[in-house]
Amino acid sequence: MSGTVKDPGQLVVDLAFGFALSGALAAAVKLGIPDLIAGRPMSAEELGDELNAHASSVHRLMRSLSSLGVFSEDDQHRFHATPASVLLQRTTPNTLRDAVLMITQDIFWKPLGAFEDVVLTGRNGMERIFGKPFFDYLSENKQAGAIFHTGMSSLSDMENRLIAQSYDFSPFGTIVDVGGGHGGFLIEILKTAPSARGINYDRAHVLKDARVDELPGQWQCMEGDFFQSVPVGADAYVLKRILHDWTDETCIQILRNIRQAMAPEGRVLVADTVIPPGNEPHGGKVLDMLMMASLEGCERTEAEFSALFKQAGLKLSRVYHTPALLSLTEAVAA
Known part of the structure; x- marks a missing residue:
């Protein structure tokens, strides 16, 4: 060192x-x-x-x-x-004010204050402290949900362009952002691939605040539940900060839904941290503590992503490291 x-x-x-x-x-x-x-x-x-x-x-x-x-x-x-x-x-523009409010709100702050219980039990603190799983709580508590979704958009705006420019999206005709939130990442992807068409796929309460005035005509919002299905026939499916929210079993189901829907030569691109080996500091290791405290998922290594893909009928083809904290992990049909 x-x-x-x-x-x-x-x-x-x-x-x-x-x-x-x-x-x-x-x-x-x-x-x-x-x-x-x-x-x-x-x-x-x-x-x-x-x-x-x-x-x-x-x-x-x-x-x-x-x-x-x-x-x-x-x-x-x-x-x-x-x-x-x-x-x-x-x-x-691209203020981080909302990101600070999101990161420091009670849904993270309180579970981290009793982190020893999380470590002892292997269960996050949401149900014990708030009585609901993370996303159920956000759905029922509109103010907390608004802070979270606005904060995530703010955090994403800092990294979206850096990630989008680290991969060649131009060969794809249709790109689906699975759980795409307000559409910020898809917009940056489409700026790099102006001939592509995009679908921002998410729940209705999230899509109501989508940035539909940007790149009009190049993308559309589609309401749905990625636990059940995703739009059929696309060339690329992007999941940014999605899989890290969920257990391996849930991630495999999401990926299986995509595997069933994707075009034969399609690609799956997961934008999450990829935890490196060794003792060097990495932001994903810190983020993993928030995942432990409040959600069901985790930050994963390359080997762990490979295992998820395999069980979903996919195979890891390459990891693209970006100037941002997140990497793009690419998978194709096995």
């Missing part, structure tokens, strides 16, 4: 305090502070007046986040915007 190795004690302490930084970032976003200082630097007193908040507490929050580069503090104790805080403004 290269670089400076952190003192072991400091490593442990920094990890233990990590939740405090997540809470501070979420508070700043919820209060709208990145938007307030977008136009001009403001002191804690000015921010306190604007927010009807306790000025000293505002200063302590801002001082902490400024030390990390989220904001910056000058000699007059005024707080300025930074490139990081710009990404948290409501009006910034």
Whole structure:
């Protein structure tokens, strides 16, 4: 390994305090502070007046986040915007504000607070804490569901173009994004393959917020349940951040549905993290903790993807690593 190795004690302490930084970032976003200082630097007193908040507490929050580069503090104790805080403004294209709100909401926060129960039992904390499996809870709790789906779109916007440009989609006539959400990834794919036609396949309550005004005429939304079936006869089926939500058995059923529906020379492209071997840091290993805490699935290795494909009548053909966290794992008919 290269670089400076952190003192072991400091490593442990920094990890233990990590939740405090997540809470501070979420508070700043919820209060709208990145938007307030977008136009001009403001002191804690000015921010306190604007927010009807306790000025000293505002200063302590801002001082902490400024030390990390989220904001910056000058000699007059005024707080300025930074490139990081710009990404948290409501009006910034591809803002990450909604992603922060999603990651720090209770459906992840509370199960992680009792993570030892998850490890001991092998069961996520959703039913014990919230009384419902993850997606059932989101369907019944509209506010939590809206935060999740909007946040996922925000997170995806940061990576969609990088992933889409890492693979040649131009040979395909019809591309189905299975569980495609609001359509952001499919839009970026179709920009790279202007002669292709796309189908964004998802549940009705998700599709109602689809970005249908972008690339009009090149794609359409189709309502359905990928646990039961998928559109028939397409050349490529894309699953972005879908399989990692589910158990192996459920993933195999989804993939079997696709195998039955796909064109003879079709491709299946799974956009998920591919966990590498060894001890090197990887974002997928961190994301896997959220999956353990709140969902049924996991982040997988290349060998684990290969095993899923085999049981679904497919075979892994290649893994395309992208500049984003996610890789594209390609499968064809076995």
